[in-house]
Amino acid sequence: MAENDERARIEEARRIASDLLENGVVMGVLGLRRVESHVEPYLFTTKDELRDLNISGRYAIARVAENLLRRWDEGALGIIIRGCDERHLIELSKKKSVDLKRIITIGLACTDHEAKECHCLRPYPQKIDVGKSIGDVDYQDHETLARLMEMDISERRRFWSDIFNRCIKCYGCRNSCPLCNCEDCRLEESRWVRVGEIPPEFPSFHLIRAFHMADKCVGCGACERACPMGIPLGKLHQLIREDMKRLFKYETGLNPEDESPLQNDLEKNPLEVQLDEL
Amino acid sequence: MNYKTVMSTCPYCGCGCGIYLEVIDGHLVGTMPSCTHPISQGSLCIKGWSAHEFVESDGRLTRPLWKRGANLETTDWDTAMYFVAERLRNIKETYGPHAIAFLSSAKCTNEENYLFMKFARAVIGTNNIDHCARLCHAPTVAGLAYAFGSGAMTNSIPELEEASCILVTGSNTTENHPLIASRIIAAKEKGAYLIVIDPRRIHLANYADLFIQPTLGTDVAWINGMMNIIINEGWHNREFIRTRTENFEALKAKISEYTPDRVRSITGVDPELLKIAARAYALSPNSSIVYTMGITEHTTGVDNVLSLANLAMLTGHVGKRGSGINPLRGQNNVQGACDMGALPDVYTGYQKVSDSASREKFEKAWGVTLPEETGLTVVEMIDAAAEGEIKAMYIMGENPMLSDPDINHVREALANLDLLVVQDIFINETADLATVVFPAQSFAEKDGTFTSTDRRVQRVRKAIEPIGESKADWQIMSELARLMGAKGFDYKNPEEIFKEISSLTPSYSGITYERLDKGSLQWPCRSLDDPGTEYLHKDVFSKGLGTFTPIDWKPPAEVIDEDYPFYLTTGRVHFHYHTGTMTRRSPTLNREMSSGSVDVNPQDAEKLGIKEKDLVKVRSRRGEVKIRAKITEMVPPGVVFIPFNFRESAANALTNSARDPVSKIPEFKVCAVNLEKVTTRR
Numbered sequence: 010m011a012e013n014d015e016r017a018r019i020e021e022a023r024r025i026a027s028d029l030l031e032n033g034v035v036m037g038v039l040g041l042r043r044v045e046s047h048v049e050p051y052l053f054t055t056k057d058e059l060r061d062l063n064i065s066g067r068y069a070i071a072r073v074a075e076n077l078l079r080r081w082d083e084g085a086l087g088i089i090i091r092g093c094d095e096r097h098l099i100e101l102s103k104k105k106s107v108d109l110k111r112i113i114t115i116g117l118a119c120t121d122h123e124a125k126e127c128h129c130l131r132p133y134p135q136k137i138d139v140g141k142s143i144g145d146v147d148y149q150d151h152e153t154l155a156r157l158m159e160m161d162i163s164e165r166r167r168f169w170s171d172i173f174n175r176c177i178k179c180y181g182c183r184n185s186c187p188l189c190n191c192e193d194c195r196l197e198e199s200r201w202v203r204v205g206e207i208p209p210e211f212p213s214f215h216l217i218r219a220f221h222m223a224d225k226c227v228g229c230g231a232c233e234r235a236c237p238m239g240i241p242l243g244k245l246h247q248l249i250r251e252d253m254k255r256l257f258k259y260e261t262g263l264n265p266e267d268e269s270p271l272q273n274d275l276e277k278n279p280l281e282v283q284l285d286e287l
Numbered sequence: 288m289n290y291k292t293v294m295s296t297c298p299y300c301g302c303g304c305g306i307y308l309e310v311i312d313g314h315l316v317g318t319m320p321s322c323t324h325p326i327s328q329g330s331l332c333i334k335g336w337s338a339h340e341f342v343e344s345d346g347r348l349t350r351p352l353w354k355r356g357a358n359l360e361t362t363d364w365d366t367a368m369y370f371v372a373e374r375l376r377n378i379k380e381t382y383g384p385h386a387i388a389f390l391s392s393a394k395c396t397n398e399e400n401y402l403f404m405k406f407a408r409a410v411i412g413t414n415n416i417d418h419c420a421r422l423c424h425a426p427t428v429a430g431l432a433y434a435f436g437s438g439a440m441t442n443s444i445p446e447l448e449e450a451s452c453i454l455v456t457g458s459n460t461t462e463n464h465p466l467i468a469s470r471i472i473a474a475k476e477k478g479a480y481l482i483v484i485d486p487r488r489i490h491l492a493n494y495a496d497l498f499i500q501p502t503l504g505t506d507v508a509w510i511n512g513m514m515n516i517i518i519n520e521g522w523h524n525r526e527f528i529r530t531r532t533e534n535f536e537a538l539k540a541k542i543s544e545y546t547p548d549r550v551r552s553i554t555g556v557d558p559e560l561l562k563i564a565a566r567a568y569a570l571s572p573n574s575s576i577v578y579t580m581g582i583t584e585h586t587t588g589v590d591n592v593l594s595l596a597n598l599a600m601l602t603g604h605v606g607k608r609g610s611g612i613n614p615l616r617g618q619n620n621v622q623g624a625c626d627m628g629a630l631p632d633v634y635t636g637y638q639k640v641s642d643s644a645s646r647e648k649f650e651k652a653w654g655v656t657l658p659e660e661t662g663l664t665v666v667e668m669i670d671a672a673a674e675g676e677i678k679a680m681y682i683m684g685e686n687p688m689l690s691d692p693d694i695n696h697v698r699e700a701l702a703n704l705d706l707l708v709v710q711d712i713f714i715n716e717t718a719d720l721a722t723v724v725f726p727a728q729s730f731a732e733k734d735g736t737f738t739s740t741d742r743r744v745q746r747v748r749k750a751i752e753p754i755g756e757s758k759a760d761w762q763i764m765s766e767l768a769r770l771m772g773a774k775g776f777d778y779k780n781p782e783e784i785f786k787e788i789s790s791l792t793p794s795y796s797g798i799t800y801e802r803l804d805k806g807s808l809q810w811p812c813r814s815l816d817d818p819g820t821e822y823l824h825k826d827v828f829s830k831g832l833g834t835f836t837p838i839d840w841k842p843p844a845e846v847i848d849e850d851y852p853f854y855l856t857t858g859r860v861h862f863h864y865h866t867g868t869m870t871r872r873s874p875t876l877n878r879e880m881s882s883g884s885v886d887v888n889p890q891d892a893e894k895l896g897i898k899e900k901d902l903v904k905v906r907s908r909r910g911e912v913k914i915r916a917k918i919t920e921m922v923p924p925g926v927v928f929i930p931f932n933f934r935e936s937a938a939n940a941l942t943n944s945a946r947d948p949v950s951k952i953p954e955f956k957v958c959a960v961n962l963e964k965v966t967t968r969r
Binding site: 036037044045046047048049050051052054066067068073076077080081174175177178179180181184185197204205207208234235236237238239 | 289290294305317319323331461473476493804860878
């Protein structure tokens, strides 16, 4: 049954992608394809190639889309997206890294099973073309999150210091994230983090990243999946996202017009209205 | 615009991670991990993420070079090829085939190693072929083959997660095999007991349940000590010993001499700690040993490996899922280069040249008469070159001017040659001395296969067109062989070469490109329906009964004295690979670390008045280097560490070329040095 469902979803995505290519609306459709036992990101440019279209892999392909659009001078790109991919694109557009007008999305709603795997809260894009939305869910690991929040400050420090000291500085958390893409990365600057050492300094390396991502992270989990040392980066980001919601009523990835409360000219105190909640 | 991702295998270490090379309009723009690959599983280390960076960097060799006067000048392929063919023919006629020696490459594909080996043996007629495995796991190949019948990692990387106790020794796993360290951490999260035994306080030691820091060069002693405790406590596996092994009584007699007190006096290890290690390792249901160069790069390298084999057999921790002895091979294809017979004593699949049946098989396949006597090993070639017995060397993708011990001696030897042919993707310290340099292609420009540390054969795929006029190593060897009049070198593509390999190599006989397109296969894989072998020695060892070997501890070849009061140990660092020809051209890696430093313990630093980043002179009986100090407790007092990745502070100017008598590996891990602060006058 589940397999049939997946086949149907692939068929539907293929049909829409095929139409886009046929009508010449896009220069290509970015998605995933299956080659033997592997699923990989791929830019489909002909209908024939869509034969291998697949939706089962987890690649944050907004990163690829941004790269392609940056190198392409004009024209539109088709892209098969899930909810998290859409939120990446919206955040990229806030950073002016991606022009949403040049993107035609084929929105894919995640199944309950897929949402569970990703600890997702919003497993659907705003425009759904394939599959049926299961609506908002809550597959966060609340038990662990609560345990982390119950720790006192020294316990908390010990926990994170211990777990971050596993880090082998692969930069996989940064590299896999479509939104952690500053041209000059602070993590590479020796004034912030000593170079050439593993583990990198605690807490600077990880907290610089965490704070830089505070108003960008859409909770896709790519960083945690890319971490070879099993550091629960997703938990850290989720806690920060909850704070962002609570303190600033701000949620990432919803509307390209939303402004980050951290983009502030210091004329007013960003915490002014929320301080009483602290 | 064209965008594609090309599935390939990482060109750095032996983990064998599956990577996608991202190509836009014919240029590499990125590397990303494959999420569906059994090893990488969506992760990579910093080297893997940067694997594309060196490929199109400045300085790639784009045309052949030849020496005119004192300089290397560009020339065309025809001129360079005819010149080399002619010189090789002359030298062979004048001095005989054994005046020529070949260094193959653990960076090149299986197909290329096979052809290089075939060229040496079938075209030139010598077994003088070896490669850098001599400098890393030669003792493993020799030791484990003697004890078990196969010199390879017994288990698979993913299986490590199923171990209930992991003993890591002489392996700085997080730095040098990051994606294997990942499995060790995962095993620990599932409850495995982690023991780290290492003279240096390595990163993984912070996560160990038990960390033991023995004196450098005392491995046989602590392993014997552990076995002494195990036997005395009755923790050994009698059933396994009775049914699967031989020579136990001899081992037992020898082990009885290694009492905890004696072991403490040699190793400095507290007997109580050793007992905890012995109990955990022996009594856990599924124990696994992980080791690398800290075990092998000693004059007692084979002894060390055999001792670990003794320990595993004594406790029955081999031949099971998740349990065995796991030497982690260093290079992306060092396992493959060994499998392909780029060694002086074996053809492919470890078929011995001294065995007449094997020889006849290859003679028949290749249509030539093959030499019977074993050839020279890496360091023996260098010595023979220095003495004028070797007149020509052909070096493919190796840089002995930085990787071999005692490089001042290597330089003299290479300068003494009549002909030095170097085939590489960059000019390096060795190519500087060459008569002719052929520009080769990187992993991203050609097809082929690599065999990673867990005997996993995987595809390497062409992602971009060749840089300049460079040619793949297999093309160069085929053309040169044909130019020299050899038959049987008419390959259209690497797949044809692979078919020949499979037809001559029982352990590879079930592997085809078609099957590899579906995923990796682990040898032995003997038929087209054989799924391959996840772990070795199930129910029976490759050779039948496993053999115990009683072994005595012997001190290192060079020990400290008044003039040279510090021990030097060498190795790699996380951000660079071997002699740095690739990694130092990678902006990401170079930014992390652009020079080497010597690790000095704070106590020693204080005594010598050395502060962080001070320039110090490190001197051994063979040479000296000037290098910045890094004050760190990673090394114990009395020991200093220098990575061998950096030419301007080359650790191997200092190291001792004293060799293990069986495997001929040099003692990179121990020599005596002194150090002093360099005072600069203002």
